Amino acid sequence: MSETVDFLNHLTSTKCYAYLDNIYKYHGNEGKCEKLKNDFQRYPQIYDFCMSLTGNLDNFNKLKSDGLFDDDRCRYLNFWIYDRLIGMGLDRTSIGSPSIIGKIIDLFTDFKMYEKKCNYDFYLIDRKDYTKMRKLYNYIMDYGIIKYYANGENNYECNTKNVEYIKDGINAYNDIKRDCAQNNQKYYCFAMRDFEKLNNMDDLLKLQCKKIKSEFPSEVARADHLRQGQHAFQGAYDSAGSHVKGSQMELETPDSHSLSTFEIVMSLFFPFLGLLVIFFILYKFTPFGSWLDSNVLRKKKISHNLYEDDEPAEDILDKTYSHMNTPYQSKLHQVGYNSIWNTS
Template sequence: MSSEYDNIPTLTSIRSYYRLDNEFVNQGNYEKCSKYDKDSREYSKPYLLCLRLTGNLNNYEKLEFFDKLNMHKCIYLNLWAYNQLSNFEEEEHSDIRGLIIDNWRESGKFEACSNTQFISYLSKSEDYLKAKRLYDYALNYAKLYLYHEKSSIGCTPKDELYIEKSRTLYNDIKTECEDSRNQWRSYCAAYREIQNFYPHPQLLNLQCKSKVPDVYPHTGKAGQYQEQEDTEPEGDRATHSPEQAQPTLEGELSESSSSGSHKAAATALPILGFLSIGFILHKFTGLGSMARNFLRGRINGMNSHDELTNELLESTYDDQALPGITETYIGYQAT
């Protein structure tokens, strides 16, 4: 499978891992993490990882950005932790494993969320990758279903490829896990766990009812997933104290984020039928308020569509809550 097929900024998984990177980094344990800050000129990668990890653990109860799977957030915190480890050089892995395991154990949140899954992923990175992509598909399913099947919003080629690859992965894992010799593999454990919230074959039924191009011939403009180079200047790095580090730390995040930084030019998709008219699709842009006003006018009196419309509006609010995802997108595909 292509390593890039799941590199779509609007996926729930991408947005969730982005928030794990950034949401509580300023609430990490500066005292404990200071021992990893070896370079006075800039924040080291281990130091930032420590702040992110301790910030997330300190605020574990507030990690409420996993859509319909919030009750399974511990799974995704473990996946995120291993992804962080994978972004370090091989010779650094021993120290980074210790950083993650030690700070997790000392966080006081071990009973609420243990790092057992993280430790299980250490045995084979290929198994972790399959488990992560399967869990990510389960996390992404709700919005994909809402947009592309329930409301018939058109799929871009990247949407369609992601759904196709994810369904293929699901089927392949299902077949492999029927062999008792594979029961111990982490992706088989993931498959069994997913059955608890999306029983087979629900994840296989997702389809694109219509399609739209990535590039519109009449304008020559790219669709919502066009990437461009990061041109924002870095923040100053003058101090590392908790009080002074907070405003400058944000300038480090896009550069040092565990998956690298990209820009995405967010544009709208063309009009597709009544429900997909206009600015529903502008969930990918900064025109959220216009989209909501337009929708409310068009659906007035259409009681049969109330439930779907409410879901779409709620999803639009969710997307507007993190404008930085589309404007300063951090690619967080599985690696």
């Protein structure tokens, strides 16, 4: 099935509205429509609408019927009228609405539609309720074609708009049923009753697409590329020997351990080597070297020499204290001297 095929382009309801536009357009009443055109000059489409309407009224019994429920010709004719008035900017809230509604009622009377048991009464319905009704009746009319495609005939795949169209029809019924449960005097409750008379009502409420394709394949492709990139990054990360603790999805191997050890050694060795190079440069080519040599290394050398000559130092101490213990006649002039205390 070609990707350009969309069941929304083949709906029975769409064809029905086009049918009512054109089938008896050239059998309309020109005199009545010229007068209507002059009365409503603000609406240039009013003449064509009138020609189609009067042609349909005059040939009402020849209009197609799908036989789904009683007086379906009249139902769909009313839907068509309401839809075309909205298209011209005329609904219950517009300024010209009362006048045009009166003219349409007159046309129904002129063509004795009361004898054909068809009245123009959709003007009693507000636009919100009309929208619900139209969705429901369109769904009923379109069920055959929707079911064909929704079941995946010819490998058809529903797009997101197809899915929404089906949901809108089902939701319209549920909304109308809920409203009419609270107030069954609302005029549009006949839509619920028509629907519930259908033999296949349960099938209509359960219809779903068996195959659904993405509306935005490019987005899916980008998501796939992103996932592939994440997998590639994860693979490179794992091959370097990095493992997340507690993960049961990765298996450790001897190679991964050896790579991890190597990485750890390198990560310690290179910073240490860098520190040595920096220290060497500072020592050789900056005042830091002179300061270090005169203040730190010199003291270290002196301390080293002292500890290497322990025995002479002990002898000196012994001689010093021995000298101090020798009796002298004149104690005021005796001095004990030790060069160690003066080396600082």
